[in-house]
Amino acid sequence: MKQLFFVKPPVDGAVKTRLASFLGPTMARRIYESILVTLIRNFKGSEVCLYIASEDKDRYFQNNFPDYQQSYQTSGDLGDRMAHAFLESARKWPGQNILLTGSDIPEYHPSIANRANELLNSNDVVLIPSTDGGYTTIGFSYRVFRDIQKAQADSNSRSESDFFNLFSNITWSTNTVLQDQKQKLELSGLRVALLEALHDLDDARDLYFLYRNGKLPEATLELMEELPGIALLLPVYNEVENLEFVLNPLKESRFFEYIVCADNGSTDGSREKARELGALVSLCQRRGYGSTCLKGMELLDGYDDWDILLFMDADGSDDPADLVSVLGPVVSNEAELCLGARTSGALLPHQKFGNWLATFLIRWIYGYSYRDLGPFRAINRKALKRLAMDDPDFGWTVQMQIRAVQNGLCIREMPVTSRKRYAGKSKVSATIRGSVLAGWIILRTVFREFLLNKKDSSD
Secondary structure, eight states, rough: EEEEEEEEEOOOTTHHHHHHHHHHHHHHHHHHHHHHHHHHHHGGGGEEEEESSOTTTOHHHHHTTTSEHHHEEEEEHHHHHHHHHHHHHHSTTOOEEEEEEESOEEEEEEEHHHHHHHHHHSSSEEEEEESSSEEEEEEEEEHHHHHHHHTTOOOEEEEEEEHHHHTOOTTTTTHHHHHHHHHHHHHHTEOOOOOOOOOOSSHHHHHHHHHHHOOOOHHHHHTTSSOEHHHHHHHHEEOHHHHHHHHHHHHHHHHEEEEEEEESSSSSOOOOOOOOTTTTEEEEEEEOHHHHHHHHHHHHHHHSSEEEEEEESSOOOGGGHHHHHHHHHHHHHHSSSEEEEEEESSOOOHHHHHHHHHHHHHHHHOOOOOOOOOOOEEEEHHHHHTTOOOOOOOOOHHHHHHHHHHTTTTTEEEEEEOOSSSSOOOOTTTTTHHHHHHHHHHHHHHHOOOOHHHHHHOO
16 A cells, blocks of 8 residues: 655645634644644655655755655646656556645544455445545555556556546535535446545644644644633623524634633523533623623633633524634734624615714724624734723724723724524514614713823823
């Protein structure tokens, strides 16, 4: 058996670009390199050929893996490069089954490769799926390549062009890759065996899933200790119908050390439901959005192992699909505060007007242009402490944004989707009275912060 790995030189900004948007290019590169090194060194050098994707200017692979055979991938799409690597390797090592695997599969191990090789004794092809609908490994029996080598003598045999066609017209990096590949193989008369799916590492969600489930190598675990811990705070008032819909995908993301449901005196069983779903629960009897957030933060102050706090609403209007966008700039230290700017969805006309007016006044008074006052936001813990938040009501969000400007925080806004609440009615925006009251409180906060700042400047 010969094991081929498709690899890239670990260079900042050139590997794991989706992960880099969350961790920053240097940490993404270090994570990739830690998995790459562990994966390759689990195999004997005589068994392996590294197929390098681009010019290795720093001779990384020659310096770190001198005992492993190395070759460069050809041009073309992924399918062309895979086909060429198989055919070239079959010429070098006739009579050998050949497996090809990516370099970002932390769970892949010689024991799995040996199981795949055994399946090739009675099958032509083996596929190891990935959990995202693609595949992590594909292997061909030596018999397939033997038939290709006979092509010139026997017109009925499979030719090299036929082999290339096995990888053609597949839309790579989609959730149908495995299905499409298997179908093409079987239509050509090849017997295909499948092994259990493995996780590959593409983005932050993959990383945290592998981390929480103990599927990362030791070197990667050490790097994970350098990453900031993340806590989540959800202000809650009578949201029992929404909590399961909201909390389950947030827990499944595996991003959070703690999830706090900050309850504002619910009477519908929200606190009990939140605990049942595994969240921490704080209780604030004084009615008010800011008071509720402050009580939740007070609970979190008892824990030292978090560095970033994410705020979301508990009504289902904030989409968990936007977690990476909002958290990324703060996790990667590009920003101290990142705000989710709602670009579409369920904002009512009076909400849109209130947002426009408040952001206009902030720009006019404080000289900073915000796009939104949405609740979906992430902030660095030390930065949050500097803001000394104290607004007890709906001025909380605007107070945070004003004080962020006053304290010179590095601020980012990322587009997010605003959905309709999952169930029930809003306690604020569903009524004109509630919206007017909230709007008045927000505008009052804008001017109050201005007067406080003016007073502080004159002291």
